Amino acid sequence: MEQQVEQTVVAESTPPTGFKVILREFKKDKLAMFSFVFITLLIVGVMITAFFFVDQEAAMKINLLERYTEPGTAGYILGADEAGRDILVQLIIGAKNSLLIAISVTVISAIVGISLGIVTGYYGGFVDSLFMRIIDFFMTIPTLMFIIVFVTMIPKYTTIHLILIISIFAWVGTARLVRSKALSESRRDYVNASKTMGTSDFAIMFKGILPNLSSIIIVDLTLSFAGNVGIETGLSFLGFGLPPSEPSLGTLVSYATNPIVLAEKWWVWLPASLFILLMMLGINYVGQALRRAADAKQRLG
Amino acid sequence: MWKTILRRFLVMIPQLFILSLIVFIMAKQMPGDPFTGLITPETDANRIAELREEAGLNDPIVVQYYNWISGVVQGDLGKSYTYKRSVSSIIGERAYNTFLLSLLSAILVYLIAIPLGVLAGRYQNSFLDKSIVLYSFLSYAIPTFVLSLIFLFLFGYQFEWFPTSGTVDVSLEPGTMDYYWSKFYHILLPSITFALLGTTSIIQYLRTEIIDASGQDYVKTARSKGIPMRKVYSRHIFRNSLLPIAAFFGFTITGLLGGSIFIETVFGYPGMGQLFVQSIQSRDYSVITALVMLFGFLTLLGSLLSDIIMSIVDPRIRID
Numbered sequence: 001m002e003q004q005v006e007q008t009v010v011a012e013s014t015p016p017t018g019f020k021v022i023l024r025e026f027k028k029d030k031l032a033m034f035s036f037v038f039i040t041l042l043i044v045g046v047m048i049t050a051f052f053f054v055d056q057e058a059a060m061k062i063n064l065l066e067r068y069t070e071p072g073t074a075g076y077i078l079g080a081d082e083a084g085r086d087i088l089v090q091l092i093i094g095a096k097n098s099l100l101i102a103i104s105v106t107v108i109s110a111i112v113g114i115s116l117g118i119v120t121g122y123y124g125g126f127v128d129s130l131f132m133r134i135i136d137f138f139m140t141i142p143t144l145m146f147i148i149v150f151v152t153m154i155p156k157y158t159t160i161h162l163i164l165i166i167s168i169f170a171w172v173g174t175a176r177l178v179r180s181k182a183l184s185e186s187r188r189d190y191v192n193a194s195k196t197m198g199t200s201d202f203a204i205m206f207k208g209i210l211p212n213l214s215s216i217i218i219v220d221l222t223l224s225f226a227g228n229v230g231i232e233t234g235l236s237f238l239g240f241g242l243p244p245s246e247p248s249l250g251t252l253v254s255y256a257t258n259p260i261v262l263a264e265k266w267w268v269w270l271p272a273s274l275f276i277l278l279m280m281l282g283i284n285y286v287g288q289a290l291r292r293a294a295d296a297k298q299r300l301g
Numbered sequence: 302m303w304k305t306i307l308r309r310f311l312v313m314i315p316q317l318f319i320l321s322l323i324v325f326i327m328a329k330q331m332p333g334d335p336f337t338g339l340i341t342p343e344t345d346a347n348r349i350a351e352l353r354e355e356a357g358l359n360d361p362i363v364v365q366y367y368n369w370i371s372g373v374v375q376g377d378l379g380k381s382y383t384y385k386r387s388v389s390s391i392i393g394e395r396a397y398n399t400f401l402l403s404l405l406s407a408i409l410v411y412l413i414a415i416p417l418g419v420l421a422g423r424y425q426n427s428f429l430d431k432s433i434v435l436y437s438f439l440s441y442a443i444p445t446f447v448l449s450l451i452f453l454f455l456f457g458y459q460f461e462w463f464p465t466s467g468t469v470d471v472s473l474e475p476g477t478m479d480y481y482w483s484k485f486y487h488i489l490l491p492s493i494t495f496a497l498l499g500t501t502s503i504i505q506y507l508r509t510e511i512i513d514a515s516g517q518d519y520v521k522t523a524r525s526k527g528i529p530m531r532k533v534y535s536r537h538i539f540r541n542s543l544l545p546i547a548a549f550f551g552f553t554i555t556g557l558l559g560g561s562i563f564i565e566t567v568f569g570y571p572g573m574g575q576l577f578v579q580s581i582q583s584r585d586y587s588v589i590t591a592l593v594m595l596f597g598f599l600t601l602l603g604s605l606l607s608d609i610i611m612s613i614v615d616p617r618i619r620i621d
Contacts, residue, residue, distance in 0.1 A: 137316055140604050142596040144559050145577065149593060152581050153330055230444045237446050238566060238578055256450050257566065259465065263458040270454075273447045284442035 021215075025293035032289035035282040042279065043099060050096035054089055081255060081268050091271055094247040095279075097159070101242075102228040104163045109170035109228075110221055116171070117178025118205050118213075122186045131179070138172040147231070151240045159242060166231055170224065177220055178213060185209045215294040222287035226280055233276050249276050305612045313605050320597045321373070325366050328590040378591035383583045388591045392573065398468055399565070399572035402488050402495075403557040409496030410553055414503035415546065421504065422511025422542070423534055433504065441501040445560050449494050449567040456490060463490040466569025491568045499556055503549050510542040544614040551607025555600045 026033045080086055120131045150165045151157065185191065186209065194204045235241035236250025244251065252272035256262040261269060292299055353359060360368070372378070378388035421433040457465040463486070464470070470483040514520065515538060523533045561574035569575075573592060580588040 137319060140316065140555075140600050141320065142555075142559060142593070142600055144562060145593050145596055148562075148577075148581060149327060149589060152584070153327070226442065234444060234446055234563065238562070240581065253446065253450065256454075259458075262450065262454055266454065269450065273450060277443060277447050280442045280444060280447075281439070284438070288438065 021299070022290065022293045025289055025299060029289050029292075032285055035285040035289075039279070039282040039286060042095075042282070046092055046095045046099060050092050054092055081252075087252070087267060087271060090247045090252055091249070091275060094249045094252055094272065095275060097242060097246055098229060098232055098236075098249045101159065101163055101166075101232045101248075102225055105166045105170050105228045105232070106221055106225045108163070108167040109174055109224065110217070112167070113171035113174030114178050114210070114217060117175040118182045118209060120175075121179040121182025122201070122205050122209065124183065124186075128179070128183075131175075135172055135176050135179075138169065139176070143169045144231075144234075147235065148238070148240045151235070157243065159246060162232070162235075162241060166228065166235075170228060170231075173224060174217075174220055178217065181213050181216055182209055185212055215290075219287060219291045219294050222283060222290055226283040226287060229276070229283070230280060302612060306609050309605060309608050309612075313601055316601055317598065320601065321370055321594065322366075324590055324594045324597065325369060327593070328369075328586065329362075331586040331589070373591075373594060378594075379587040381580075381585055381588050383580070383585045383588075388587050391588060392576070392591060392595065395571060395573045395576045398570065399561055399574065401484070402491055402561065402564070402570065402572055403554070405485075405488055405492040406495035406499065406557055407550070407553050409492055410499045410503070411546075413496055414500035415507065415543070417500070418504040418507025419511065419539060419543075421508040422515075425508075425512050430508075434508075437501050437504040440498050443498060445494075445498055446563040446567060448498060449491070449564055452490060452494050453567060468571060488570070491564050491570055495557065495560060495564055499553065499560070502552070503546060506549070507542055507546065510545070511538055514538045514541055545611065547614055548607045548611040550610060551603040551605070554603040554606070558596055558599055558603075 026036060081090070116131070120128045147165055147169060150168075151162065154161050154165075182205075191204055191208060194208055199208070232241055233248060233250035233253065236248035237254045238250075239254060241250055242248040249272045253269050253276070255265075256269035256273075376389050378392070380386070381388050381391055384391055417433045417436070421430045424430050453465060456462045468484060468487050469480065470487075473480045473483055511534075515534075520533055520537065523537055524530070528536075558574075561572055562577060563574070564570070565572045565574035566578050573595075576588065577592045577596075579585075580592070
C-alpha cells in the first residue's frame with residue numbers, strides 16, 4: 001500500500017520529457033499525426049521513386065507530337081507539357097530537387113545559425129551586440145530581392161550556388177532564436193556550476209546548453225524547412241531558381257504564367273501547385289504541433 | 302518620447318549607409334555600364350571611352366560611391382538601358398500602381414484581421430475560435446504564388462468574376478467614374494489574395510493578447526465591481542489590446558513589398574514588383590539597383606515606423 005502511494009508520487013513529480021511529450025502531443029492531435037506520416041511517406045516515396053525508377057534523361061526529352069496530351073491518355077497519367085514531357089515524372093523529379101535543396105539549406109543554416117547563436121549568446125559582450133546589429137540588419141532588408149539579384153549575378157550558375165545563396169539569408173532567424181535562448185540559459189545555475197568545476201566553455205556550450213535547446217531547435221528547423229521549400233519553389237516559379245534542365249516544383253507552376261496554360265491546360269501547373277500546398281500545410285502543421293509540445297503552456301496532451 | 306524617436310532615427314543612419322554600400326558593390330559587380338545600351342556598330346570606341354571618363358567611371362571607387370549616393374539622395378537614379386529613360390520616371394509610374402495595390406491590401410488586412418483576432422480571443426476554445434486559428438494557420442502556411450494562381454484560375458478564368466491582368470480597362474476615358482471603378486475592380490482580386498495571406502501575425506497577436514488580458518487583475522476588479530463581462534471586454538480589454546496593433550503597420554508595409562513581386566507577376570499588374578522581375582529578365586541593371594535600394598529603404602522605414610508607433614502607444618518601450 002505504502003509503496004503504491006510512493007510510486008504514484010514519483011510518477012507525478014517527474015514530468016514527461018523529450019520524445020514522450022512529442023509523442024503525447026501527436027497522439028492527442030490526430031491531424032498532426034496524420035500530417036507527420038503523410039510528409040514522411042511523401043519524402044521517402046519521392047526520393048525512392050526519383051532515384052530508382054525514373055530516368056531523368058528520358059523524361060526531359062522533347063516530344064512535340066505528344067504536346068499538351070490530356071491526363072489519362074496514352075500512358076500519361078497526368079498528361080504532358082508544351083514539349084510533350086510527362087507531368088507525373090517531372091513532378092517526381094521536381095519534388096526530389098525541391099526537397100533536396102530545402103533540406104540542404106536547412107542543414108547549412110542550422111549548423112551556422114546554431115553555432116553562432118550559442119557562441120554569441122554564451123559569451124555576450126561586445127561581439128554579441130555587434131552580432132545583434134548584423135542580425136537586425138538582415139531582418140530588415142528585402143531578402144527575396146537580394147537572393148534574386150545574387151542568382152542573376154553568378155556566371156556559371158548551378159544548384160550548389162542556389163543552395164549557398166539561399167543559405168546566406170536563411171541562417172539569420174535560427175541564429176537569433178538560439179542566441180536569445182542561449183543567453184538566458186547561460187545565466188542558469190547549472191552553467192555556473194559547470195564553470196566552477198572547470199569544464200571548458202566549448203563543452204558547456206555544446207554538451208550543456210545545446211541539449212536543453214534541442215526542442216526549440218527542432219521546432220525552428222521544421223518551420224524553416226517549410227519556409228525553405230517555399231523560397232525555392234517561389235524562386236523557381238519566378239524563373240530565378242533551378243536552371244530549366246533541372247525541373248523544380250516551382251518550374252512546373254511557372255508554366256501557368258502563360259495565360260493559355262493557366263486557363264486551359266490546368267494539368268500542367270495544378271498538380272505541382274497542390275503538391276506544394278499540401279507539403280507546406282503538412283510540414284507547417286507538424287511544426288505547430290512540435291511547438292506546442294515544446295511549450296508546456298500550450299500543450300494539448 | 303522624442304529622445305526615443307531620435308535615437309531610433311540615429312540607428313537607421315548606419316543601416317542605410319551599409320545598405321547603400323552593399324547595393325553599390327552589387328551594382329559594380331554587375332556586367333555593363335550606362336553606355337552598354339548606347340553601343341551600336343557605328344559607335345566609335347574612343348567616344349565611348351571619353352563618355353566613360355566624363356561620367357567618372359574611371360574615378361577612384363570612393364569618389365564613384367560619393368557621386369552615386371549624392372545622386373540617389375537627390376532622386377537621380379541613373380538611366381535605364383532598355384527604356385532609354387531616367388530610372389526615376391520609370392519607377393515613378395510603377396510606384397503609383399504598387400501604392401494603390403498596397404493601400405487597398407493594407408486596409409483589407411486590418412478589416413479582416415482585427416474582427417477575427419478579437420472574436421477568437423473573446424470566445425476562446427469555441428468552434429469559432431478554432432476555425433479562426435485554423436484560418437490563421439492556413440494563411441501562414443500557403444505560399445503567395447500558389448494561392449494567387451489558384452485564385453486567378455478560379456475567379457479570373459473559370460468564373461470570370463474578375464479581370465485577369467492590367468490596372469484598368471483601356472477603352473475607358475480617364476477621369477470618369479467608370480474609369481476609377483475599373484481601376485478598383487482590377488486591384489480587388491490581388492488585394493484580397495494579399496490580405497487573406499497577410500493577417501496571420503495580427504490575428505495571433507490579438508488573440509493571445511486578449512486571452513492574457515482577461516486573466517489580469519484589472520479585469521477581476523472590474524468584474525467584482527459588477528461590470529458585465531461584455532462591457533469589460535469592450536471598454537477595458539479591447540482598448541488595451543488594440544493599440545499595439547497600430548505598430549504592425551510598418552511590418553505590413555514590409556510584407557506587402559516582398560509579396561508584391563509574386564502578386565504582381567501572377568496578376569500581370571504593372572507595379573514595382575513586376576518591374577523588378579522584368580528588369581532582371583532584361584538585365585536592366587540600373588533599374589535593378591535602384592529598386593533594391595528603394596525597397597531596402599522602404600523596409601527600413603517600415604520598421605522605423607513600427608518602432609515609433611510602438612513607443613507612442615506603449616510607454617514601457619520608451620524606458621532607456
